[in-house]
Amino acid sequence: MRIRVGFGxxxxxLKEGRLCRLGGVDIPSxxxxxxxxxxxxxxxxxxxAILGAAGLRDIGFHFPNTNDEFKDADSxxxxxxxxxxxEVKGYSIGNVDATLVSEVPKIAPYIxxxxxxxxxxxxxxxxxxxxxxxxxxxxxxVGRKEGIEAYAVVxxxxx
Numbered sequence: 112m113r114i115r116v117g118f119g120x121x122x123x124x125l126k127e128g129r130l131c132r133l134g135g136v137d138i139p140s141x142x143x144x145x146x147x148x149x150x151x152x153x154x155x156x157x158x159x160a161i162l163g164a165a166g167l168r169d170i171g172f173h174f175p176n177t178n179d180e181f182k183d184a185d186s187x188x189x190x191x192x193x194x195x196x197x198e199v200k201g202y203s204i205g206n207v208d209a210t211l212v213s214e215v216p217k218i219a220p221y222i223x224x225x226x227x228x229x230x231x232x233x234x235x236x237x238x239x240x241x242x243x244x245x246x247x248x249x250x251x252x253v254g255r256k257e258g259i260e261a262y263a264v265v266x267x268x269x270x
Contacts, residue, residue, distance in 0.1 A: 115166075116266055117159070117161055117162070117163035118159075119157060119158065119159030119161070119163060119261075119262070119264075120156055120159065120261070120262050120263075121152045121156040121159065121170075122258055122259070122260040123145055123150045123152045123259055124144070124145045124257060125143065125145065125257060125258055125259055126142060126145035127141060128143075129150070131144065131216055132151045133211060133218065133225060134151070134153040134154060134209075134211075134221075134224075134228050134229055135186070135225070135232060136221055136225050139216070142256070147182060148181055148184040148186055149185055149186050150186075151186035151187075152211070152260060152261045153209055153242075153263070154186040154189065154232075155186060155189075155261070156261040157233075158190055158193045159263070160265040161204065161265050161267070162196070164202075164265055165196070165200055165267060167200075170189065170193075174189055174192075191232055194233060194234060201269050202268065202269045203235075203269075204233045204235050204265060204266070204267060204268075205267065205268045206265070207239065207240050207241065207263060207264075207265050208263065208265075209229075209240075209241065209242050209261060209264075210242075210243045210244070210263075211243070211245070211259065212244075212246070213260075214246050214247065218244035219244055222243075222244065226242050
């Protein structure tokens, strides 16, 4: 079996009145990630990790923010498209491990839902998905509640 590892990172500013969708789950919050699409920072990091592992560039290449087709796009659809791209190359996802870094909103109460969402989108068991949440201890733009960031690692397998 051939395996490949990919790493992804994404960051978005937080803005009042924006939908807060993280890992494909809508989370009640006064602020949400701001971006061209729904700005789901976690799914974007996972997309980049998958694309990187498969040698397929990055999310901005496939879904550019200069293309109105992706304005307000649901990142669940983007991740589904990315999974389809790697399947064409004969790969499947072995596991996903991701970390959200945020002061607000609090993510811990939603981790089970987020894991289920990611597992479904990636076509893997929930046990193959790791999701952690942490703060930046009030340091930097995340600590000042100006933004949110996510890191992801993905293992791809090919028989």
